[in-house]
Amino acid sequence: MSDFMFIFINVMLPIAIIVIIxxxxxLRFKLDRGTLAKLMINYIMPVFxxxxxxxxxxxxxxxxxVLLFLxxxxxxxxxxxYFIGRAMGLEPGHQILFTNSNLFYNAGNYGVPVNDLVFRSDPxxxxxxxxxxxxxxMFAYSYGVVSLRAAESGKWKALLGYFKMPIFYGLALGLIFNFFNIxxxxxxxxxxxxxxxxxxGTVLFILGAQIAGISFRRIRISAVAASFIRLIIGPVLTIVLLLLFNxxxxxxxxxxxxxxxxxxVNSTIIAQQYSDDPEYAAEIVMFSTLFSVVTVPLVIYIALNVF
Structure with missing residues (x-):
């Protein structure tokens, strides 16, 4: 328990404070979240x-x-x-959101700060x-677009659009400069x-601002189930694959x-544009984010002590 509390206080609490800010x-100033996202995607994230x-x-x-694993x-x-959603009798629109909410996890806004704190800024x-x-x-611009049944031209436009983003060139140049020792x-x-x-600090602040823009008026069991799969079943599946991959x-x-x-949070943005029930995606994001305050420290503890 002492190890869990150490992780909670030194990893989760610092993150939570900035997200809450x-x-x-x-809520107080109604900032333009689109501008904040552009600032992150086009300026800070590529350099980082x-x-x-x-x-x-x-x-x-x-x-x-790692890529093959993912x-x-x-x-x-x-x-x-897919099969859990079918067993629950979800309609096609909710089935897509149910699946996307598990395929698209918060590796950036949430995962990067956690990694930085857990591994003490280890490059x-x-x-x-x-x-x-x-x-x-890349996955969001491929399967994410296809799952929304965009027109064929729309798919290619979205895929090509990714290669216009500074994030792609930050990654490509970082790999090139490292590999050739430039x-x-x-x-x-x-x-x-x-x-x-x-x-x-910026990415956590933006995460808090994005969460403030999420609203829903009801609780559905399938949304809670999606959160359970994302936070519990997902890590269990990862452990099995890590052992298989050695x-x-x-x-x-x-x-x-x-x-x-x-x-x-991107799954709610997709839902707002293409779904008849964007609140369903918002429910899943909200529940999984709230429950992660407990589940993520547990997974961190398991990761550091088992692997």
């Missing part, structure tokens, strides 16, 4: 990704293994949630985290270091902790 400020990949001592074959994890999660651990953030972004001018490095340092150490710990994250 973002939540309160958003570049700096962490540039500084990491990476094994590229291991990163490829693909298999996503496929099994899809199958699991190697963060490089694994960044690959997971990259995969989640140096960065001191003035550029100092500037990027300042920008990178702003990442954790992964351990920091890589296994980072993967397990991140796959225990709550549903991504």
């Amino acid at each position: 973002g939540y309160v400020v958003q 990704i570049f700096m962490n990949l540039f500084e990491a001592d990476m094994e590229f074959t291991l990163l490829l293994s 693909i298999l994890y996503a496929a099994l999660t899809f199958v699991l949630t 190697y651990a963060m490089s694994v985290q960044i690959m997971m953030v990259f995969f989640q972004n 140096g960065v001018p001191a003035s550029v490095y100092i500037s990027f270091d300042y920008i990178s340092d702003a990442m954790i 992964l351990d150490g920091v890589v296994a710990q980072a993967i397990l902790i991140t796959t225990a994250m709550p549903s991504a």
Whole structure:
């Protein structure tokens, strides 16, 4: 219990404080959440990704293994949630939201700060985290678009749109500079270091602001079930796959902790644009985020003591 409380106080509580500040400020001043998201996606996140990949001592074959792991994890999660949703008798629209809420977990806004605190800003651990953030972004622009039954031109537009995002180039250049050992001018490095340092506080503030924009008026059992799958079944599935892949150490710990994250707020944004019942996605995000205050410290404890 003392270890659990240590994790809760030193990892979860600092995160919760900044999220709550973002939540309160958003309710008080009604900030433009779209502008906040653009600030993060186009300015802070690309530099943060570049700096962490540039500084990491990476094994590229291991990163490829991580991507293959995540693909298999996503496929099994899809199958699991599909059949559970069918067994619960969900209508097609809710079935998509039920599945998406488990496929799209908060690897960025929530997972990055947790990784930073758990692994004490270890560039190697963060490089694994960044690959997971990259995969989640790519996945949202592929399956996420297809699941919404967009027109064929819309699918390709969304997919090509990702390659116009600075996040992609931050990742690509970070890998290239690391692999070929390319140096960065001191003035550029100092500037990027300042920008990178702003990442954790800003992303948690934005998470709080995003949560403040979520509203729902009822509780549905299937939404609670989706939260249970995301927070409990998801990590259990990860543990099984980690053992099969024979992964351990920091890589296994980072993967397990991140796959225990709550549903991504992005799933509510998708639902608001394409679903007849966006509140359903909001319920899942809200429940999974609230319950994660208890489940994530438990998963962190398991990850650090088992792997």
